[in-house]
Amino acid sequence: MGLEGVEPSALIGGFLAECGGYAVVDGGFATELERHGQDLNDPLWSAKCLISSPQLVRRVHLDYLEAGANVIISASYQATIQGFEAKGLSAEEAETLIKRSVDIACEARQIYLQRCAKGCWDFPHGRKTTQRPVLVAASVGSYGAYLADGSEYSGNYGDLVTLETLKDFHRRRVQILASSGADLIAFETIPNKLEAQAYAELLEEENINIPAWFSFNSKDGINVVSGDSIAECAYIADSCDRVVAVGINCTPPRLIHGLILSIKKVTNKPVVIYPNSGETYNAEAKQWEKSEGKTGEDFVSYVGKWRDAGASLFGGCCRTTPNTIRAISRVLFDKASLDN
Numbered sequence: 001m002g003l004e005g006v007e008p009s010a011l012i013g014g015f016l017a018e019c020g021g022y023a024v025v026d027g028g029f030a031t032e033l034e035r036h037g038q039d040l041n042d043p044l045w046s047a048k049c050l051i052s053s054p055q056l057v058r059r060v061h062l063d064y065l066e067a068g069a070n071v072i073i074s075a076s077y078q079a080t081i082q083g084f085e086a087k088g089l090s091a092e093e094a095e096t097l098i099k100r101s102v103d104i105a106c107e108a109r110q111i112y113l114q115r116c117a118k119g120c121w122d123f124p125h126g127r128k129t130t131q132r133p134v135l136v137a138a139s140v141g142s143y144g145a146y147l148a149d150g151s152e153y154s155g156n157y158g159d160l161v162t163l164e165t166l167k168d169f170h171r172r173r174v175q176i177l178a179s180s181g182a183d184l185i186a187f188e189t190i191p192n193k194l195e196a197q198a199y200a201e202l203l204e205e206e207n208i209n210i211p212a213w214f215s216f217n218s219k220d221g222i223n224v225v226s227g228d229s230i231a232e233c234a235y236i237a238d239s240c241d242r243v244v245a246v247g248i249n250c251t252p253p254r255l256i257h258g259l260i261l262s263i264k265k266v267t268n269k270p271v272v273i274y275p276n277s278g279e280t281y282n283a284e285a286k287q288w289e290k291s292e293g294k295t296g297e298d299f300v301s302y303v304g305k306w307r308d309a310g311a312s313l314f315g316g317c318c319r320t321t322p323n324t325i326r327a328i329s330r331v332l333f334d335k336a337s338l339d340n
């Protein structure tokens with residue numbers, strides 16, 4: 001199924017209806033690469049594997065499809081022309097790798113759907129092939145993710161970074177991803193209002209012809225990480241016709257419920273949420289640290305509440321795994337759980 005050429009709000013509605021009302025997004029991508037032994041302590045982070053282990057990238061997409069994902073997100077989160085050039089690649093090589101991230105996700109989808117057609121594996125929880133659309137979302141990480149200096153989780157870019165800086169930084173990658181064969185662009189972990197505004201303007205100015213979702217991150221459940229209000233950020237997404245869903249990712253599960261309610265006050269667009277495991281990222285040590293209290297198990301127990309608060313797309317971000325996604329799929333699509 002492709003989303004190109006259809007009126008943006010109709011197509012996301014159609015997709016969700018085909019999925020059964022709710023869609024499952026994949027889980028932590030870099031996390032899964034690390035679980036398979038990759039060292040991602042590198043400015044390119046998960047995008048490093050586009051060069052070193054494209055087969056593993058495809059396998060991780062396949063694992064998430066097998067776990068029940070309806071949306072798989074490409075490995076382009078930290079794949080930037082500027083980042084690849086810093087590694088000594090040419091602009092042309094960088095552009096090829098960015099496009100390749102989407103090709104790999106599309107290959108995984110094709111393999112998966114072929115296996116389904118042959119009946120090689122059953123869908124989880126009795127979902128039939130015909131009820132199982134799969135979209136490929138092209139990931140765009142923030143300017144802070146490229147900087148790899150922690151500003152991805154502070155949203156603080158300093159006074160020198162303007163709207164134009166951000167538009168210029170993102171422009172070429174967004175153009176490449178828009179014509180890559182992806183079904184939509186996932187602007188992920190957006191840390192501040194300025195970057196949301198830059199994305200919205202880019203989508204219009206470049207006449208981007210595939211839809212997008214805007215997903216923000218928060219540390220306090222009230223504002224996005226920079227301190228800008230989630231309502232103002234969601235309003236920017238709501239005002240852009242090309243944006244078909246608005247939400248939150250890479251944010252502790254315990255904050256998600258309130259954030260869904262805040263977003264729902266501003267927009268009627270579907271809400272996408274894919275929290276992290278609840279652990280905290282220590283930017284200095286470049287590692288995730290256990291937080292007091294909730295664990296991954298509690299995460300899944302919240303899904304019904306998030307659905308009741310009005311979210312429509314559910315997945316996981318950093319430190320979640322295919323097991324998390326399998327459990328989310330079970331909560332959403334087991335008849336018994338829905339009736340709870």
Ligand SMILES: [Zn+2]
Binds near residue numbers: 250
């Ligand atoms: Zn994350």
